[in-house]
Amino acid sequence: VTVESRSVHLSTLVQEAQQRVTELSAQAASDGLGTESAEREKQLKGWEWRARLYQRMKAGYEHARAPEAPTNVCLMVTSSTSLTVTFQEPLSVNSAVVTKYKVEWSSSEDFSPLAGEIIMDNLHSLRCFITGLRTGQRYYVRVSAYNMRGWGPPCKSTPEYASPSNWKDCSGREPRHRGHTEALERLLQQVRAAHQHYNCRESSKLQNAGRKQSVSRSLKHLFHSSNKFVKTLKRGLYLSVILFYKDNLLVTNEDQIPIVEIDDSHSSSVMQDFLWFTKLSCMWDDIRWLRQNMAVSVSSSTALQARQKMLSAAAQLQNLLGTHNLGRVFYEPIKDRHGNMLIVTVREVESLYSFFNGKWMQVSKLQSQRKSLSTPEEPTALDILLITIQDILSYHKRSQQRLPPGLYLGYLKLCSSVDQIKVLVLQKLPNVLCHVKIRDNSNVSKDEWEWIQTLSGSESVESMDHTSDCPTQLFLYELQTAVKALLKQINLPLHQAKHFRLYTQEVLELGHNVSFLLLLPASDDVCTAPGQNNPYTPHSGFLNLPLQMFELGIVACFT
Structure with missing residues (x-):
């Protein structure tokens, strides 16, 4: 018409x-x-x-007249084959409602000929995705608005043009995890096949002996004390599971959190055994298989004996509760002055369904009951668990949260002790580094990455202010803003960060359209050694998380 x-x-x-x-x-x-x-x-x-x-x-x-041109037309490179355009309504629609927008793109500055156009009549989101473009080709984009008087004048984008690209186009780097998952799966299948062949030979030798003692062994298994929950802690190593739904916890028939004993003592290398145990949270279904195959060489190593006992305790909890999934391991064991150490796993369930040997109780009721029973001057690990259980549940919930899509600037800060390395994270989001968001677009273009490469290892973050020939001024501004915000978050004045550096080897792509650039302290300050002052404590809103726990959190959340 x-x-x-x-x-x-x-x-x-x-x-x-x-x-x-x-x-x-x-x-x-x-x-x-x-x-x-x-x-x-x-x-x-x-x-x-x-x-x-x-x-x-x-x-x-x-x-009425045709509408004015749309405003704030912004062009972003979102992949090697796509661009994204965002814009806002015209300042004046000239007495008639805008009913649609037209996005046009061309390889020529004068838009002749057009390479394509998209008519947008769904105005809930003023964002247009242009896909199927040629990598490295320069494209110009403009947007115009329409009302009942026709099309208004177009507005060209800022920047005026962009080329679909990705940072890997600059370096020719292959994706970090290409083929790794498949290779690990093949390796695991080979291990399974080898152990299965060995176990078949061994089981045939023991079959007759097993039949003679099956009745007596099953009766002994039924009444043996090791197959019951622990009521009080003596000096030793224990495993506990927290199953919760909203404000309810699963407790035993004696109104206690399910706990079983791992060992009546623990060695000096218990932290290494604990970090090994945390990996089991990715494979609870394989506990039985692991026990069978570790038992073959259990007499040859003290470490293997300790880990075999951990597997046995996990299997015992699984049998007593009637579930394989014991949840995720809390990032540190709970210790007391009586020589007890309590490893805690946490799992949130979907509803208050029934478990073997268990019932549901509100957290506040369980805490009040325990407090009325005793108020020891030297609390046991179980008392500490009940006192801090809300913190443990909060940590578990926060560690499940995933960042919204976007490009982030993360701060890499480590601290070391005798037996482990820890990573600095925020208490409110412990599964990623301390960070601020740079922008919603997670893609780093070739031009942006080439500019980052010009920041040599000796060049400080402050020198970004003096870069006059930066090809991507908007990215420069966004990065400067993010650096200042991140330094404020970690309580560092800008002048103290004059030797900070950007990690220029790669963009960390975590998955789900979440990418990270890393801000690094000076070389000597990346890792705080034992005895050095560490201002980042839980009281200041930070956590120093064991490196293995941090890695597990990343894997669980972003894969």
Whole structure:
């Protein structure tokens, strides 16, 4: 429908309505009182209202003009084959509502010929994705608005052009994890096959002996104390599981958190055994298989004996509760001054369904019951668990949260002790580094990455301010803003960060369209050694998380 034909149509409607009003007025004047007269009067009022409406529509249409150009048209490189355009409404729509937008792109600055266009009539989101483009090709983009008077003038994007690309196009780097998962799966299958072959040979030798003792062994297994939950902690190593739903915890019939004993003592290398145990949270279903295969060489190593006992305790909890999934291991064991160490796993369930040997109880009720029983001056690991259980549940929930898509700037800070390395994270989001968001677009283009490469290892973050020939000024501004925000988050004044560096080997792509650039301290300050001052404590909103726990959190959340 053209502008002229729409104007003619409105003029015709006005004329027809006025003519009808004139006819009905004449008839009403000649009619006397009666039913027909009342009906004609009703028709006259209706047509008078219609004539006024058509006149207003015509006047509004004649007064209206095509909309002005959209504003804040921003062009972003979102992959090697795509661009994204965002924009806002025109400052003036010239008395008529905008009903659609047109996004055009071309390889020529004068948009002749056009490479393509998209008409957007869904106006809930003023964002357009242009896909199927040629990598490295320069594209110009413009956007125009439409109302009942037609298309308004276009607005060119800022920047004026962009080339679809990705940082890997610059370095020719292959994706970090390409083929790794498949290779590990093949390796695991080979290990399984080898152990299965060995176990088949061994089981045939022991089959007769096993039949003779099966009845007595099953009775002993049923009544043996090692197959019951622990009520009180003595000096030793224990495993506990927290199964929760909202404010309810699963407890034993004696109103205790399910706990089993791993060993009546623990060695100096228990932290290494604990970090090994945390990996089991990725393979609870394989506990039985692991126990069978570790038992083959259990006599040859003290470490293997300790880990075999951990597997046995996990299997015992699984059998007592009737579930394989024991959840994720809390990032540190709970210790007391009595020589106890308590490893805690945490799992959130979907509903209050029944477990073997368990019932549901509110957290507050369990805590009050324990407090009324005893208030020891030297609390045991179990007392500490109940006192800090809300913190443990909060940590578990926060560690499940995933960052929204976007490009982030992360701060890499480590601290070391005798037996482990820890990573600095925020308490409120412990599964990623301390970070701030740079922008919603997670892709780093080739031009942006080439500019980052110009920041040599000896060049400080502050020198970004003096870069006059930066090809991507918007990215420079976004990065500067993010650096300042991140330094404020970690309580460092800008002048103390003059030797900080950007990690220029790669962009860390975590998955789910989340990417990270890394901000590194000076070489000597990346890792805080034992005895050095560490200002980042839980009281200041930070956590120093064991490196293995941090890695597990990343894997669980972003894969």
